[in-house]
Amino acid sequence: MKYIVVTGGVVSGLGKGVTISSMGRLLQACGLKVTSIKIDPYLNVDAGTMSPFEHGEVFVLEDGGESDLDLGNYERFLNIQLTSDHNITTGKIYRHVILKERRGDYLGKTVQVVPHISNEIQDRIERVAHIPVTSDGQVADVCLIEVGGTVGDIESAIFLEALRQFQFRVGHENFLLSFVSLVPIISGEQKTKPTQHGVKDLRSLGLSPSVIFCRSTQPLETPTKQKISDFCHVAPERVLSVHDVDNVYHVPSLLQSQQLHALIAESLQLEFPMPTPELGPWQRMAESLDTFQSTTTIALIGKYTGLQDSYLSVLKSLKHAAIACSTKLDLQWVEATQLEKFDEQGNDKTDSEPYIEAWSKVKAADGVIVPGGFGSRGFLGKTLTAEYCRIHKKPYLGVCLGFQAMVVEYSRNILGWSDANSTEFNEDADKKVVIFMPEIDKDQMGGTMRLGARITKFTHNHADGTPATTQYMYGNKTEISERHRHRYEVNPLVVDEIHNAGLLFVGRDETGTRMEVAELPRTEHPYYVGCQYHPEFQSRPLQPSPPFHGLLLAATGGLEAYLEEMKNKAN
Numbered sequence: 098m099k100y101i102v103v104t105g106g107v108v109s110g111l112g113k114g115v116t117i118s119s120m121g122r123l124l125q126a127c128g129l130k131v132t133s134i135k136i137d138p139y140l141n142v143d144a145g146t147m148s149p150f151e152h153g154e155v156f157v158l159e160d161g162g163e164s165d166l167d168l169g170n171y172e173r174f175l176n177i178q179l180t181s182d183h184n185i186t187t188g189k190i191y192r193h194v195i196l197k198e199r200r201g202d203y204l205g206k207t208v209q210v211v212p213h214i215s216n217e218i219q220d221r222i223e224r225v226a227h228i229p230v231t232s233d234g235q236v237a238d239v240c241l242i243e244v245g246g247t248v249g250d251i252e253s254a255i256f257l258e259a260l261r262q263f264q265f266r267v268g269h270e271n272f273l274l275s276f277v278s279l280v281p282i283i284s285g286e287q288k289t290k291p292t293q294h295g296v297k298d299l300r301s302l303g304l305s306p307s308v309i310f311c312r313s314t315q316p317l318e319t320p321t322k323q324k325i326s327d328f329c330h331v332a333p334e335r336v337l338s339v340h341d342v343d344n345v346y347h348v349p350s351l352l353q354s355q356q357l358h359a360l361i362a363e364s365l366q367l368e369f370p371m372p373t374p375e376l377g378p379w380q381r382m383a384e385s386l387d388t389f390q391s392t393t394t395i396a397l398i399g400k401y402t403g404l405q406d407s408y409l410s411v412l413k414s415l416k417h418a419a420i421a422c423s424t425k426l427d428l429q430w431v432e433a434t435q436l437e438k439f440d441e442q443g444n445d446k447t448d449s450e451p452y453i454e455a456w457s458k459v460k461a462a463d464g465v466i467v468p469g470g471f472g473s474r475g476f477l478g479k480t481l482t483a484e485y486c487r488i489h490k491k492p493y494l495g496v497c498l499g500f501q502a503m504v505v506e507y508s509r510n511i512l513g514w515s516d517a518n519s520t521e522f523n524e525d526a527d528k529k530v531v532i533f534m535p536e537i538d539k540d541q542m543g544g545t546m547r548l549g550a551r552i553t554k555f556t557h558n559h560a561d562g563t564p565a566t567t568q569y570m571y572g573n574k575t576e577i578s579e580r581h582r583h584r585y586e587v588n589p590l591v592v593d594e595i596h597n598a599g600l601l602f603v604g605r606d607e608t609g610t611r612m613e614v615a616e617l618p619r620t621e622h623p624y625y626v627g628c629q630y631h632p633e634f635q636s637r638p639l640q641p642s643p644p645f646h647g648l649l650l651a652a653t654g655g656l657e658a659y660l661e662e663m664k665n666k667a668n
Contacts, residue, residue, distance in 0.1 A: 106295025114167035118174035119348035128370030132237035153406030161549025218259035276306035346383035396462035400475035414636035433475030464492035464652030467499030492651035500627030565603035570643035579630035624651030
């Protein structure tokens with residue numbers, strides 16, 4: 098096993114995740130199998146209880162692990178399936194060591210940060226690196242490791258110490274350290290001091306990078322490369338420019354043009370099955386993005402719109418679907434509370450500028466997405482959006498809470514259940530159409546939701562006997578596997594009434610009691626679909642998520658032709 102570690106300096110958010118993912122894509126193009134590990138130095142066991150405003154979205158893995166959003170980047174770029182073990186946190190490490198101490202596993206020894214914590218980190222890296230992440234069950238050739246935060250952070254110190262020891266455990270020919278830094282441009286000059294200081298801090302810890310990735314708005318100039326080389330103890334050809342590009346899918350090609358694959362092969366004594374990387378379809382996809390002429394506008398109705406990373410997988414899924422439809426994506430962010438007629442004090446705000454602007458975005462959009470979320474804030478705005486899209490036949494996709502908003506809205510306005518609601522927001526509602534799942538722990542927050550991959554079966558056709566729109570989008574499969582993250586579900590006691598009234602529950606779990614997909618018939622609406630699961634977590638640049646693909650097809654006017662094609666294939 099070969100290990101490539103990526104650390105960062107100066108500031109966080111430089112793009113270590115994209116850099117390491119692009120490096121992995123390049124190695125795959127050389128014929129190697131890769132896996133990824135993300136180290137997060139926070140004390141949380143996982144990201145499950147963290148606010149989206151604090152840390153961005155929680156990315157749900159196949160096994161139900163709630164992880165850092167960077168694991169989503171790895172899965173999307175590398176088309177692999179990671180596990181919860183691939184996200185190593187300080188909380189996980191300390192919890193494991195303390196439990197071992199309580200059991201007496203250390204046989205009376207004084208348990209210390211070094212060697213016990215540092216050894217546990219190394220043991221875990223080695224074990225997780227050998228977990229297969231592809232369907233063929235083969236162990237990867239290269240493990241990519243991203244260390245979160247920046248060099249010099251107190252909280253990440255023990256991980257860097259563990260990696261210092263790890264380079265000797267596995268041997269220098271199996272260990273490559275890289276460093277991502279910022280090269281700001283001030284008064285037209287590329288400044289190298291931040292990179293120099295970052296590498297100096299890293300070397301003081303006993304770690305010396307073999308490759309330095311320099312993030313900048315402009316390509317790195319030759320004198321800048323030479324200066325970084327002189328002061329950071331690396332050859333000039335190992336100082337790589339990772340400057341801004343038109344889209345992130347160009348980054349693997351950018352790294353290839355600077356011979357990163359050859360540098361890695363030299364450092365790790367690797368022989369590639371394909372010495373010249375074959376990026377093929379990936380490169381064509383990246384280049385096609387720059388040539389699209391049409392633009393499709395999608396309104397995203399959310400409650401965490403202040404931080405776009407809160408909906409990162411949704412955003413990526415929309416982009417993947419837009420690529421498949423050969424159109425540029427114009428995403429309009431709409432705060433759900435701005436769509437509500439009254440503020441928290443009961444004051445009418447229909448004449449206010451935020452209210453008018455929010456509704457103008459919804460009305461002008463070619464399609465609408467209402468993603469998941471928790472809590473009552475903004476839920477009324479989501480149900481009002483669902484109502485508007487249903488009445489005005491605007492393409493709509495509701496995910497998780499957006500799916501539940503569809504059900505609540507339909508119950509109120511079509512079935513006449515004016516008090517219909519979710520017990521998440523009103524436990525005393527006369528018509529409890531969405532309820533807390535009985536097996537979920539109400540007191541324990543972390544890791545207690547219905548999480549991970551679950552089977553959905555398409556159980557109901559439309560009235561004319563043809564499969565559901567969503568089933569067609571999934572290639573007419575009778576069952577699918579998608580990832581979940583929820584505590585509430587449609588009340589089984591009201592399912593038949595809602596279904597018979599016209600909102601068709603076409604997809605259900607294996608028991609037939611949990612509702613997974615709802616939609617209006619194609620004769621009533623071009624695309625009005627909701628799903629309890631989160632399809633965004635399995636979307637890939639070259640394989641868009643079917644529900645998102647359907648939304649973009651409907652928004653661009655191409656859904657009918659696509660469905661006709663699917664019908665012909667089915668016949």
